[in-house]
Amino acid sequence: MRRSVVIGVFFYLWSSVLQGKVWPQEEKREVYVVYMGAAPDDSSKDLLRESHLQLLSSVLTREQQVEKNLIRTYKHGFSGFTARLSKEEALAISKKAGVVSVFVDPIYQLHTTRSWDFLQRTSLETDSNPDDGREDTAASRQTYDTIIGLLDTGIWPESLSFKDDGMTDVPKRWKGVCMEGSNFTSSNCNKKLIGARYYSSDSDSAMPPEQINGISARDTYGHGTHTASTAAGNSVMDASYYGLAAGTAKGGSTSSRIAMYRVCFDDVGCPGSAILSGFDDAIADGVDMISVSLGAPAYYQPDFEKDPIAIGAFHAVAKGVTVVCSAGNDGPSSSSVVNAAPWILTVAATTIDRFFESDVILGDNKAIKGDGINFSSLKKSPVYPLIYGETARSNSSSSDRSASHCDVGTLDSKKIQGKIVLCKHLKNDTSETSKLEELKGSEAVGAILIDDLEKDVANTYISFPATKISSQEAAEILSYINSTKNPVATILPTVTVTKYRPAPSVAYFSSRGPSSQTSSILKPDIAAPGVNILASWIPRSGSSYVPPGQKPSAFNLVSGTSMACPHVAGVAAIVKAWNPSWSPAAIRSAIMTTATQVNNEKAPLTTDSGSTATPYDIGAGEVSPTAALQPGLVYETEPGDYLQFLCNYGYSSSKISLITTIPEGFECPKNSSNEFISDLNYPSIAVSSFSGKESKTVNRIATNVGSEEDVTYIVSVNAPSELDVKVTPNKLHFTKNMKKLCYQVIFSATNSSVKGDVFGSITWSDGVHRVRSPFVVTT
């Protein structure tokens, strides 16, 4: 590899010299993605790379640079390429015929709550999750062999979750490969893990991926192993994280096959150019589902044509592949949801009914509930001196506030040595990790963190005892400290609390709607477990990961919408297995209209702050794997409907004809307007810019997919007092010859009090099925 690069550079210099240039003036070049819409049919695929090269050479000044600057081409699922370009060249290419968009290769990030390089935060799943028992029912009617592709950090093939005992031969339609690479051979694939690919982490490299040293589909982080086992891992008995959350770990669809597309890299993140390659190959390989637990960082909210996930997903869905994505971890701020294109199934995260408690015992023997997973060896009686950060402020620190938060450099190490330190912690503080490292360095014996936001997400504290409490509980500790001369405490061993109520509730980090692209499509779509999820992990050694005297765990407890996404991908795979002919839209509809909105106290789902969850928090609700198998009715969305959506969204006909495969081009209706976006036949309804003065009519078409051909559905409406919601007709009579029926929902204001966002739902029922669509009306 190194040698050919050197030759390339020499050749380049030498040819520049021949052209009379003394020293090449390298303009600043960046990696750009050039997206060119739908790929032509198979017959002309070979010509595609040629045409990409030609296009590239038409804007480059020196012909010799073309091959060197072309990094990747996309030609299966869609057409385009990645190249190293100057700003001017990128602009020139964007004006060429056939080009939809040109954008700098963005770096996307994983949707775990922990940071990329340090395993700090964690959590769990298994027995007590609501998915239980469904696998047996599903197996009894399995007719179709599903393949779930994941775009992620790679996979640990030796994990028990990926053994193929008892599995039948790989389906003939599978065209994927098991790409060899560093510490990964084709024998690492089997009848469970049927495909593995990886892409260059160095997006500057023009090498074919097979030649890149040191990289392979082997997971070096753990995230991809975790998501893959959550989506489709086998049942593994006696799984636990060092004894915690012990039980049987299993994926959402244990009978599905797995194909891993490694698009993320330790030192880089997840380049958009690699994400596009993953989609391009997954579509060609023949996956049924694509699960994507990553997305744009919060500050980068690209339009669909510049978002690698929106682009890849669009072409996947057009070819019948369901795409499930995480909503992001930038909650609870409003409008933080990403991966919100209407062809994507966007997943929010909720808690499950299992928590990890690590309580504090005070000198007066009062117990304070704390959350955390610790591996310390503190005594169980309260014998350790306890001090509040503020009291331990160093002379050089000027701010009591910083000291009360135990910010780095604000505490007097003499005052905290040998003590348990009480610290406030906010989201925007110095990272928890650096705070704890400093406390540990000063020989404190433990830490109690006051954190109202994150208190329900248990972190793992491997080498330093810590736990998290709410500010309410902190008040008790502070008044105890006040009440005595020598306050003492201890932090108790972690216990697993099951059947916790209320659960589920929305995880604080889960990104919220509305979508920043259009508030006329309700996002996120669905919620699933994403806190304290136990699934397979890479065996990782080192004192930051492994408690003293233990072997590296093959499982880990992790939180994030990353963990929620593969739950839904697994459910989608089972729905597909039951109903092989269903489109991605029908599968999405089945999952959304059957979701639940109540918790294990039979009360409405709540958010982290205790308020009732709205569709901006949970979409249609918490996924209900069993109900999703028999939805009764579905809302079909044809690929043409998405084109219509793009017209209404504001894309030009010429742009849209490039991204579609309709042969003679595509014309947007003259009356296209964003006020018709709400008419996309979606399983939820969002009406934006509602004036309250005029009524707003929204159209929907329901398709009967139930076993009864002759069946009548009757509507019921749950509307807030500000809104009058009429559904016409209010009865749908399906027959053998009448499988699809239209209806209208007419929203009008009861008086002029509609302000902000108001929520409700309409539900069709035939007495057996309940087909529910949430709605939001925004003024």
Ligand SMILES: *[C@@H]1O[C@H](CO)[C@@H](O)[C@H](O)[C@H]1NC(C)=O
């Ligand atoms: C290579 O894979 C084996 C498992 O087959 C693992 O034990 C080993 O640690 C891996 N080596 C590296 C460098 O990742």
Ligand SMILES: *[C@@H]1O[C@H](CO)[C@@H](O)[C@H](O)[C@H]1NC(C)=O
């Ligand atoms: C901080 O100030 C106090 C009182 O002014 C003094 O007794 C103590 O020695 C000082 N500590 C340090 C580390 O300078």
Ligand SMILES: *[C@@H]1O[C@H](CO)[C@@H](O)[C@H](O)[C@H]1NC(C)=O
């Ligand atoms: C940190 O966040 C809190 C609220 O969560 C806010 O009140 C405070 O101003 C923020 N501080 C900074 C420095 O941004």
Ligand SMILES: *[C@@H]1O[C@H](CO)[C@@H](O)[C@H](O)[C@H]1NC(C)=O
């Ligand atoms: C602690 O005591 C001081 C003075 O006695 C008082 O001002 C403060 O409010 C008390 N703090 C708490 C948390 O009780």
Ligand SMILES: *[C@@H]1O[C@H](CO)[C@@H](O)[C@H](O)[C@H]1NC(C)=O
């Ligand atoms: C837009 O125009 C088409 C005819 O070009 C018509 O069929 C359709 O109903 C119109 N849509 C709306 C929402 O008015």
Ligand SMILES: *[C@@H]1O[C@H](CO)[C@@H](O)[C@H](O)[C@H]1NC(C)=O
């Ligand atoms: C609007 O109408 C609802 C019910 O029709 C009523 O409860 C509410 O008080 C009214 N608001 C105003 C501002 O009139």
Ligand SMILES: CC(=O)N[C@H]1CO[C@H](CO)[C@@H](O)[C@@H]1O
């Ligand atoms: C997982 C766990 O609970 N680890 C340890 C937490 O700390 C106590 C002692 O304080 C240990 O006994 C636990 O094993």
